[in-house]
Amino acid sequence: MxxxxxxxxxxxxxxxxxxxxxxxxxxxxxxxxxxxxxxxxxxxxxxxxxxxxxxxxxxxxxxxxxxxxxxxxxxxxxxxxxxxxxxxxxxxxxxxxxxxxxxxxxxxxxxxxxxxxxxxxxxxxxxxxxxxxxxxxxxxxxxxxxxxxxxxxxxxxxxxxxxxxxxxxxxxxxxxxxxxxxxxxxxxxxxxxxxxxxxxxxxxxxxxxxxxxxxxxxxxxxxxxxxxxxFLGPIHRTLSGTSLDDLRDAAETLGLEYAEQPQADAVHALSAARLAATDGERWAVVDLGIDADEAAVEALHHRIVPALPHGPAAIAYHHTVDDALGGARPDAIAVLMPAPSVDLVIRVAEADRLLPEKATSFxxxxxxxxxxxxxxxxxxxxx
Incomplete structure (x- = not known):
């Protein structure tokens, strides 16, 4: 093993x-x-x-x-x-x-x-x-x-x-x-x-x-x-070796809505069913198309990451938005995550599922x- x-x-x-x-x-x-x-x-x-x-x-x-x-x-x-x-x-x-x-x-x-x-x-x-x-x-x-x-x-x-x-x-x-x-x-x-x-x-x-x-x-x-x-807060990600174009291609492969937006609009769009991502210059929002019993972090790691045409070579985890944005560049995208609710985490655990590593920050x-x-x-x- x-x-x-x-x-x-x-x-x-x-x-x-x-x-x-x-x-x-x-x-x-x-x-x-x-x-x-x-x-x-x-x-x-x-x-x-x-x-x-x-x-x-x-x-x-x-x-x-x-x-x-x-x-x-x-x-x-x-x-x-x-x-x-x-x-x-x-x-x-x-x-x-x-x-x-x-x-x-x-x-x-x-x-x-x-x-x-x-x-x-x-x-x-x-x-x-x-x-x-x-x-x-x-x-x-x-x-x-x-x-x-x-x-x-x-x-x-x-x-x-x-x-x-x-x-x-x-x-x-x-x-x-x-x-x-x-x-x-x-x-x-x-x-x-x-x-x-x-x-x-x-x-x-x-x-x-x-x-x-x-x-x-x-x-x-x-x-x-x-x-x-x-308090249950989010843990954001930086995906090294991955670009926004890779994220767009993965979203299209999965039939998810991908839209590039100004930074303020992208951050405002962040929700339980939407991710915001940036390479430090461009910003995008991905609508995950999930229901109330699935966490955004599950959709990211179980569907989007496997569908990326390149990378990620490494995933870094950040407790603050500023730390996540500090790692954003054309070949490394920062992904801003919503925090799951405690009730959702309990439902996931009761359903015998595990969230990906570093999904929650209590x-x-x-x-x-x-x-x-x-x-x-x-x-x-x-x-």
Whole structure:
């Protein structure tokens, strides 16, 4: 098999479960600090010892008792709130109806292996993957009740993110949350490769003696997209080795409408079913002719790119229009993409389809180091 090919990660079976765990937390001065990432760098086997030294210096705190955490963070005028716990990844779904976690992008197996090796050496889940779902009214009220209390931790990190954290240990509240989550399905917003690494670590330990296995769980943050939604933005493309004439020929081959327009009109025409493209001088709009259940990025990669008479020799990805336009030239076109809706991404995932690589950009993401999970602290094994 081509090692560079994208594959579908396995599906975790329901019920969706977030287990309490005893969190490690970096000191506020370390969270959002550009140098903090070095603490989780090679040699990975030394990371746990490094954090223990930081703990002795007061730079890391460790909760003595497991908890489910409510983490609220604010960045650039947006506030996101989610439950952080240890996601049960111990069961695989045999049927579509059994799935609890829905990936929407493929993963590179080699990258997932490398991340699993890294977590194994560090004995840590250094950051939660981001999941989104639609919470029930009862769950939303339980979360609101937690947030009405004074937070256990509140600070602004070095990167400017504001954080509030509550540790929830009340048995009645934990039981209510577990019951309300049981039938939920969560979409992976960020962290597909870390999710796949969790599954690989879990599978590696299956043959070990029975008992609690920390690798049966993986750190996750579950955000209610109805309550405090993440913003879903587009990721634009630059197609090297391809011209606007190539794009026109591909559109004609596929029976799609292609029209060259002034820049302002082309940008204004960008929509869920239309792309705008430029070589830095000319601008064009392609009407994709798709229905409401297909994403523009699928049409681009699955139909238009294969129909191009030349290239692309390479595809570059950009989170801003300016970055994309910076790469436009006669032999490399910038393609401006619309962002898919969260509902569309969920429909794609539920239909067992994967979006092309780098199709979504959920923002904002929490800073590194707010909540960390040690694999040396084995909670009760999932049932």
């Amino acid at each position: 081509d090692a560079t090919a994208l594959v579908t990660p396995p599906y975790v079976a329901g019920p969706l479960r977030l287990e309490p765990f005893p969190a490690l937390m970096l000191a506020p001065a370390r969270v959002g600090n550009p140098t903090t990432g070095r603490a989780f760098a090679r040699p990975y086997k030394d990371v746990s010892a490094r954090l223990l030294r930081w703990q002795a210096r007061g730079l890391v705190t460790a909760d003595a008792e497991p908890a489910l955490y409510l983490h609220e963070y604010s960045s650039n005028g947006m506030t996101v709130r989610g439950l952080v716990g240890a996601l049960d990844v111990s069961h695989r779904a045999a049927h579509a109806a059994d799935r609890a976690v829905l990936p929407h992008e493929g993963i590179h197996p080699v990258q997932a292996d490398e991340l699993a090796d890294r977590m194994d050496e560090m004995q840590l889940n250094p950051a939660p993957i981001l999941l989104v779902h639609q919470g029930s009214p009862r769950l939303r009220e339980a979360v609101a009740d937690i947030a009405r209390r004074d937070p256990d931790h509140a600070y602004t990190d070095r990167g400017g993110q504001e954080h509030r954290i509550w540790a929830e240990r009340t048995p009645e509240t934990l039981a209510l949350i577990a019951a309300e989550l049981a039938e939920s399905k969560a979409l992976i917003a960020d962290g597909h490769h870390r999710y796949a690494a969790y599954l690989r670590l879990q599978r590696r330990r299956v043959g070990e003696p029975a008992g609690p296995r920390p690798t049966d769980l993986g750190l996750a943050m579950l955000v209610d997209q109805t309550d405090t939604p993440l 923002q904002p993401k929490p800073s590194l180091g707010v909540l960390i999970r040690s694999l040396r602290d084995a909670p009760d094994a999932p049932s």
